[in-house]
Amino acid sequence: MGDRLPSGDAMTSAFPVLAQQVNGHALAYLDNGATTQMPLQVMEAMRRFDTHSRANIHRGVHTLSQRATDAYEAARERLLRYVGGNEAHELVFTSGTTESLNLVAQGLSLPGMPSGGGGAALLPAWIQPGDEIVTTALEHHANLVPWQLAARRTGARLRVLLPDAEGCVTTEALAALLSPRTRVFAVTACANGSGERPPYEALLALAREAGALTVLDAAQAVSHEVPQLSMLACDFMAFSGHKMYGPMGTGALVGRREALERLTPLRMGGDMVEWVSETDAGFAAVPQRLEGGTPNVCGAVGLAAAADFIDGVGREAISAHVEALREHAVAGLSALPGVRVLARQTRRTAIASFVAEDVHPHDIGTLLDERGIAVRTGWHCAQPLLERLCQSPTTRASFALYNTHAEVERLVQGVAAALDMLR
Amino acid sequence: MSGADFDLYQQLVLEHKRSPRCFGTLPAPTHQARGRNPSCGDDIGVQLQVAGDVLQDIRFEGRGCAICIASASMMSEAVRGQKLDDAKDLQQRFRAVITGEIEPEEANLGKLVSLGAVRRYPSRIKCALLGWHALMHALQDAGGGAAAQDDPDIVVDHAGAAGDAAAPPTPDGAPR
Numbered sequence: 001m002g003d004r005l006p007s008g009d010a011m012t013s014a015f016p017v018l019a020q021q022v023n024g025h026a027l028a029y030l031d032n033g034a035t036t037q038m039p040l041q042v043m044e045a046m047r048r049f050d051t052h053s054r055a056n057i058h059r060g061v062h063t064l065s066q067r068a069t070d071a072y073e074a075a076r077e078r079l080l081r082y083v084g085g086n087e088a089h090e091l092v093f094t095s096g097t098t099e100s101l102n103l104v105a106q107g108l109s110l111p112g113m114p115s116g117g118g119g120a121a122l123l124p125a126w127i128q129p130g131d132e133i134v135t136t137a138l139e140h141h142a143n144l145v146p147w148q149l150a151a152r153r154t155g156a157r158l159r160v161l162l163p164d165a166e167g168c169v170t171t172e173a174l175a176a177l178l179s180p181r182t183r184v185f186a187v188t189a190c191a192n193g194s195g196e197r198p199p200y201e202a203l204l205a206l207a208r209e210a211g212a213l214t215v216l217d218a219a220q221a222v223s224h225e226v227p228q229l230s231m232l233a234c235d236f237m238a239f240s241g242h243k244m245y246g247p248m249g250t251g252a253l254v255g256r257r258e259a260l261e262r263l264t265p266l267r268m269g270g271d272m273v274e275w276v277s278e279t280d281a282g283f284a285a286v287p288q289r290l291e292g293g294t295p296n297v298c299g300a301v302g303l304a305a306a307a308d309f310i311d312g313v314g315r316e317a318i319s320a321h322v323e324a325l326r327e328h329a330v331a332g333l334s335a336l337p338g339v340r341v342l343a344r345q346t347r348r349t350a351i352a353s354f355v356a357e358d359v360h361p362h363d364i365g366t367l368l369d370e371r372g373i374a375v376r377t378g379w380h381c382a383q384p385l386l387e388r389l390c391q392s393p394t395t396r397a398s399f400a401l402y403n404t405h406a407e408v409e410r411l412v413q414g415v416a417a418a419l420d421m422l423r
Numbered sequence: 424m425s426g427a428d429f430d431l432y433q434q435l436v437l438e439h440k441r442s443p444r445c446f447g448t449l450p451a452p453t454h455q456a457r458g459r460n461p462s463c464g465d466d467i468g469v470q471l472q473v474a475g476d477v478l479q480d481i482r483f484e485g486r487g488c489a490i491c492i493a494s495a496s497m498m499s500e501a502v503r504g505q506k507l508d509d510a511k512d513l514q515q516r517f518r519a520v521i522t523g524e525i526e527p528e529e530a531n532l533g534k535l536v537s538l539g540a541v542r543r544y545p546s547r548i549k550c551a552l553l554g555w556h557a558l559m560h561a562l563q564d565a566g567g568g569a570a571a572q573d574d575p576d577i578v579v580d581h582a583g584a585a586g587d588a589a590a591p592p593t594p595d596g597a598p599r
Contacts, residue, residue, distance in 0.1 A: 360465075360486075360487065360488035360489060360491075361463075362463055362488040362490070362547065362550060363432075363489045363490070366547060367432075377463070378462055379464060383464075392464060393463055393464045421432060422432070422489055423441075
C-alpha cells in the first residue's frame with residue numbers, strides 16, 4: 001500500500017509538532033478524532049491577523065476594525081462555501097461542535113424573541129409538550145445530552161434510534177420512529193466511538209419528509225468527507241475547527257437561514273441587537289443574532305485558513321488516504337487474537353475503534369505511548385453506543401492526512417506486543 | 424520493550440491482574456462500597472467482614488485495567504486479617520507513594536511497592552487508587568477514624584451497611 005499524499009518530509013515540515021520523539025520513538029500521532037494538528041500555513045494566517053489587523057469587529061470606523069471585520073466576514077464566506085452552503089444558508093461562528101449543538105437544542109426549546117422587539121409577544125418554542133425529538137445511539141454525548149435536557153425542559157419525548165448488533169442504523173428503523181409529532185431529528189455524520197458512517201443523507205431526507213428540523217453533527221467528517229449542505233435535507237450542521245487542522249476553540253453552526261432564525265440565542269449582549277432601551281431590545285438578523293459578544297476573530301481566520309489548507313491538498317486525496325489507513329488498521333488489528341474492531345465494514349471513515357479480550361484499553365494506550373504512538377482510550381464521550389456494542393471502553397486510532405502506512409504497522413505491532421505482555 | 428513499561432507492568436503486577444486474589448463476594452459482608460472512574464468505566468466493589476477492630480475478610484469484584492485490578496488484589500491480600508487502623512495507615516502510605524508525596528523505599532509497602540512506578544504516569548494514578556477508595560469508604564462506618572480522601576475523578580457509591588451497593592459487572596481479565 002503506497003501513500004498517496006505528499007511525502008512524509010513535506011508533511012512534517014508543514015506540521016512541526018510531528019517532528020518529535022516521544023519516549024525515545026518518533027511520534028505517531030493517531031488521535032486525530034480528538035484533535036488534529038495544525039499546519040504552519042494556518043498558524044501563519046493567524047499570526048498575520050494578530051500582527052496586522054487585530055481589532056474588534058463591526059461598527060468600528062477605524063482602519064484596523066474595518067480590516068478585522070473584512071477578515072471575519074471573508075472567513076464566514078469561505079467556510080460556508082467549504083461546506084457547500086448556498087444563498088439560502090448562513091454560518092454562525094461558535095467555539096465548536098458542542099456549542100453549536102447546544103445552541104440548536106436550547107434555541108429550539110425556549111420561547112424565541114421576535115426580530116423587531118418593541119414589546120411584541122415571544123414566539124412559542126419550536127418544541128412543545130408532547131412533541132418528539134429523535135436522535136440515535138451512535139451519538140457523541142454532545143449530540144445526546146442537549147436533547148435529553150431539551151426534552152425535559154419542554155415536556156417532549158426523546159426517542160433514540162438504536163443500531164443493530166454491528167452498530168448500523170437504517171432508514172427502516174428510523175421510519176418506525178418518526179411520527180407527526182417528530183419536531184427534531186439529530187444524527188452524526190460519523191460516530192466518534194465506533195467509526196460507523198451512517199447513511200445520513202437518507203436519514204435526514206426521511207426526517208425532513210416527516211416534518212422535522214434536521215441536525216447533522218459533522219465533527220468527525222469535516223476534515224475529509226465534508227458533508228455538502230446544499231445536497232442535504234439538513235437544517236443545521238455543526239463542526240469544530242480543531243478536528244480539521246484548525247485552531248482549538250473554533251467551530252460553526254451552519255444551516256438554512258430560515259431554520260437559524262427559529263433559534264433563541266444562547267448569549268444576549270453586544271453585537272446581537274439592533275437597538276436597546278432600558279426595558280427592551282430589537283434583535284439583529286442572523287448570523288449576528290446568534291453571535292453575542294466579541295467573537296474569536298483570529299480563530300475564524302485560522303479556521304478559514306484550515307479550509308484552504310484542506311482544499312489545497314485535495315479533499316478526495318485526503319479522504320482516500322485516511323480510508324486506506326483505516327482499512328489497513330482494521331485488517332491488521334482484526335488479525336490479532338481476541339481483537340474486535342467496531343464498525344468493521346463501514347467505509348469513508350478515519351476511525352478504527354477496537355476492544356481486546358482480557359486486556360483493558362488503558363493498558364494498551366500506556367504501552368503504545370511507550371512506543372511513541374498516541375491513541376485515545378476510554379468511552380470517547382459515547383458511552384451509550386459502546387455499552388451497546390461492546391459493554392466496555394475501547395482503544396481508538398484515528399487518522400489524518402499526515403499519517404502513514406508505516407505508522408499503522410507500528411500501531412498493529414504495538415498492540416500485538418501489549419496483548420502478549422498483558423494476557 | 425523499554426525499561427519504563429517494564430517498571431509499570433512488573434511481573435507481580437501482571438500476575439495479580441491475571442489471577443486476582445480475594446476476587447468475588449462475601450456471603451454476609453458487614454460493610455461495602457463501590458468506586459467508579461466515569462472516564463474509563465473502571466468499576467470496583469469492595470465487601471468487608473469486620474469484627475471489632477479487625478478486618479477479618481475482604482472480597483472485591485468489578486472491571487478495570489491491569490493496574491486497577493492488580494492494585495485492588497494486592498490491597499485485599501495486604502489488609503485481610505489486619506487491624507482497621509493498620510489498614511487505614513497502609514492506605515495512607517500507599518496513596519502518598521502513588522501521588523508522589525513520599526518515596527516508595529520510605530513507605531514500607533511490602534509487595535505493594537511493585538506498583539510504585541504508577542507515580543510516573545499521572546493519568547494512571549486514579550486506576551491504582553480506585554479499589555483503595557472503595558475500601559476507605561466501606562471502612563468509614565467501621566470504627567471511625569480518618570475519612571476517605573476523594574479524588575475528583577472517582578465516584579464512590581457508599582453503602583455503609585451491607586446490601587444496597589449495586590453489583591458491579593464482571594472484570595476484564597479476571598477469572599469468570
